[in-house]
Amino acid sequence: MTPDVTVRQKMKHEELGLTNAQAIEMYRMMVLARKYDERALLLQRAGKINFHVSGIGQEAAQVAAAFALDQNKDYFLPYYRDYGFVLSVGMTVRELMLALFGKVQDPNSGGRQMPGHFGCKRLRIVTSSSPVTTQVPHAVGIALAAKMRKEDSVSFVTLGEGSSNQGDFHEGCNFAGVHKVPAIIMVENNQYAISVPIAKQVAGRISDRALGYGFPGVRVDGCDVLEVFRVMKEARERAVRGEGPTLIEAMMYRLSPHSTSDNDLAYRTKEEVDANWEKDGIPRYKAYLMECGIWSEEDEAKLLAELKAIIDDATAYGEQASFPQPEDALTHVYAEEERGTWQ
Amino acid sequence: MAVMEYIDAIRLAMKEEMERDSEVFVLGEDVGVKGGVFTTTKGLYEQFGEERALDTPLAESAIAGVAIGAAMVGMKPIAEMQYSDFMFPATNQIISEAAKIRYRSNNDWTCPLVIRAPIGGGVAGGLYHSQCPESVFFGTPGLKIVAPATAYDAKGLLKAAVRDPDPVIFFENKKCYRMITGDVPDDDYIVPIGKANVLREGTDITVIGYSLPLHYALQAAEELAKEGISAHILDLRTIQPLDREAILEAAAKTGKVLIIHEDNKTGGVGAEVSAIISEELLYDLDAPIKRLCGPDIPAMPFSPPLEKFFMLSKDKVKEAMRQLALF
Numbered sequence: 001m002t003p004d005v006t007v008r009q010k011m012k013h014e015e016l017g018l019t020n021a022q023a024i025e026m027y028r029m030m031v032l033a034r035k036y037d038e039r040a041l042l043l044q045r046a047g048k049i050n051f052h053v054s055g056i057g058q059e060a061a062q063v064a065a066a067f068a069l070d071q072n073k074d075y076f077l078p079y080y081r082d083y084g085f086v087l088s089v090g091m092t093v094r095e096l097m098l099a100l101f102g103k104v105q106d107p108n109s110g111g112r113q114m115p116g117h118f119g120c121k122r123l124r125i126v127t128s129s130s131p132v133t134t135q136v137p138h139a140v141g142i143a144l145a146a147k148m149r150k151e152d153s154v155s156f157v158t159l160g161e162g163s164s165n166q167g168d169f170h171e172g173c174n175f176a177g178v179h180k181v182p183a184i185i186m187v188e189n190n191q192y193a194i195s196v197p198i199a200k201q202v203a204g205r206i207s208d209r210a211l212g213y214g215f216p217g218v219r220v221d222g223c224d225v226l227e228v229f230r231v232m233k234e235a236r237e238r239a240v241r242g243e244g245p246t247l248i249e250a251m252m253y254r255l256s257p258h259s260t261s262d263n264d265l266a267y268r269t270k271e272e273v274d275a276n277w278e279k280d281g282i283p284r285y286k287a288y289l290m291e292c293g294i295w296s297e298e299d300e301a302k303l304l305a306e307l308k309a310i311i312d313d314a315t316a317y318g319e320q321a322s323f324p325q326p327e328d329a330l331t332h333v334y335a336e337e338e339r340g341t342w343q
Numbered sequence: 344m345a346v347m348e349y350i351d352a353i354r355l356a357m358k359e360e361m362e363r364d365s366e367v368f369v370l371g372e373d374v375g376v377k378g379g380v381f382t383t384t385k386g387l388y389e390q391f392g393e394e395r396a397l398d399t400p401l402a403e404s405a406i407a408g409v410a411i412g413a414a415m416v417g418m419k420p421i422a423e424m425q426y427s428d429f430m431f432p433a434t435n436q437i438i439s440e441a442a443k444i445r446y447r448s449n450n451d452w453t454c455p456l457v458i459r460a461p462i463g464g465g466v467a468g469g470l471y472h473s474q475c476p477e478s479v480f481f482g483t484p485g486l487k488i489v490a491p492a493t494a495y496d497a498k499g500l501l502k503a504a505v506r507d508p509d510p511v512i513f514f515e516n517k518k519c520y521r522m523i524t525g526d527v528p529d530d531d532y533i534v535p536i537g538k539a540n541v542l543r544e545g546t547d548i549t550v551i552g553y554s555l556p557l558h559y560a561l562q563a564a565e566e567l568a569k570e571g572i573s574a575h576i577l578d579l580r581t582i583q584p585l586d587r588e589a590i591l592e593a594a595a596k597t598g599k600v601l602i603i604h605e606d607n608k609t610g611g612v613g614a615e616v617s618a619i620i621s622e623e624l625l626y627d628l629d630a631p632i633k634r635l636c637g638p639d640i641p642a643m644p645f646s647p648p649l650e651k652f653f654m655l656s657k658d659k660v661k662e663a664m665r666q667l668a669l670f
Contacts, residue, residue, distance in 0.1 A: 126452065127448035148418070172405055
């Protein structure tokens with residue numbers, strides 16, 4: 001990527017309607033997600049937490065998507081690697097840490113779900129589960145409600161490329177196409193479904209499937225934050241114009257193992273992983289910002305120090321926070337007023 | 344008050360709820376223009392338009408999943424599964440999603456969804472238009488399950504289901520659609536979810552069940568009365584949560600209990616009803632708890648003699664009741 005930047009020519013982010021401050025904030029979110037993720041991996045290795053599922057290598061597309069959406073109107077159905085996304089729509093690192101440690105104040109689930117299973121009504125993040133891709137029909141239903149209520153909001157859902165093989169992906173996309181609902185479906189194609197590589201998951205291009213559903217499918221370099229932003233912005237504009245859904249296939253690479261329970265070198269080589277680190281979206285975007293003259297090594301050092309302080313604080317906060325009471329397990333199976341009558 | 348068929352009572356409940364609340368809508372296969380393959384949704388398309396009587400693609404998991412999404416943002420969808428036999432592709436959406444949305448979000452998100460599904464055989468429906476899938480969903484925390492036997496309850500329970508803050512499965516019996524008629528008030532009444540109902544007072548034996556087989560029990564009770572056998576009949580109406588108090592009261596009344604349902608015997612709702620009575624009342628019983636249910640074979644073969652073999656009937660229920668009385 002060699003942005004053609006001169007004093008008089010608009011920089012790419014400006015062409016896309018982003019201010020310098022927004023462009024820098026996107027970078028900040030990408031790095032924050034990365035640093036959170038690295039800390040979570042460390043905490044698991046240190047035996048402080050049980051489990052972490054990583055999104056390292058996927059931050060660019062996640063952050064770009066969040067910045068292209070309307071945080072006051074849209075609904076979000078991120079999948080379990082979307083730390084960059086949820087941080088960008090307002091979840092705090094402290095909140096992520098509460099989930100990671102399984103603490104009672106975790107806004108996602110009060111410590112009921114494994115970390116990475118997002119949900120927070122305050123932030124318009126819809127609750128999610130582990131059986132993959134069940135969220136696609138939900139996103140379509142939320143978009144259907146927006147259409148019926150004549151609201152100018154969209155629902156945005158993500159999933160992995162392996163998950164795109166589930167029936168719910170097909171059923172949801174088909175429904176979305178037939179009823180032309182304002183939904184954006186973004187597949188984060190990170191090349192692996194745990195150990196099974198893309199070639200053993202799909203024989204064609206996932207973005208091409210949109211043709212069969214009657215709406216546009218776009219493949220985009222998921223490590224190019226501004227390109228993903230551009231594609232997302234267009235998709236959102238189409239959706240609110242009443243032109244229906246868009247399928248986005250963001251190409252990337254899962255740089256981490258599947259989860260902390262996975263040894264990825266049992267099925268892929270270190271050389272392959274190293275080669276993909278070269279394509280990492282974070283240094284690429286940093287280089288772009290520096291070429292634009294709006295970022296410096298000094299800024300970088302300051303940012304890293306700031307983020308380390310945030311993550312240190314959140315780690316301590318999460319570790320020290322209270323666990324749920326054992327009997328809290330009994331609450332919220334049904335609406336609260338009915339407790340006691342039949343629990 | 345009007346006398347109407349069970350199916351008309353279901354339709355009336357939907358019409359009234361859709362008139363009352365513009366966020367209530369029906370979705371499913373053939374529910375729009377055609378008005379449903381059984382005519383259950385007939386007239387809703389004309390009255391409320393295509394968005395609120397929404398013909399969906401033929402894909403049950405999407406019907407459930409889309410309804411869940413809409414419910415999570417406050418709509419009140421009534422999702423129709425054309426036959427409960429075709430509900431299994433949506434099982435993951437119902438059990439792992441709808442049922443757990445409140446719990447897994449720690450009460451942040453809710454899923455006020457109704458899923459209507461016709462159950463039961465005796466309609467020459469063969470193996471895939473006759474099933475009673477209650478036991479698949481029964482025991483899933485977070486779900487409520489109702490199964491009305493009368494036209495009155497069909498209307499009142501469906502209206503209660505629509506207004507319930509949690510997901511409710513409404514198992515309507517397709518043989519009851521036209522066979523059962525009853526008084527149904529025009530007014531806006533509710534049959535509370537979780538409350539059983541005594542259909543007949545009696546002193547010798549207690550029959551507990553839900554849905555169609557209760558009509559066989561009522562007919563049998565009439566005939567057995569002439570033989571001097573007095574039967575007490577309890578309609579569970581809601582099978583999750585079970586009305587424990589009503590079950591225990593009905594069982595204690597006679598000390599002899601027969602549980603009936605068309606779903607397979609093993610792992611059916613009757614097993615749980617039996618366990619509740621055993622836990623609380625074993626020493627008050629005068630006879631072993633008996634169950635008369637569908638046999639443990641796939642429900643149900645098509646050929647008439649095979650179908651008849653599977654189905655409960657007035658005569659089968661009557662004989663089981665008589666044997667229990669004589670114990």
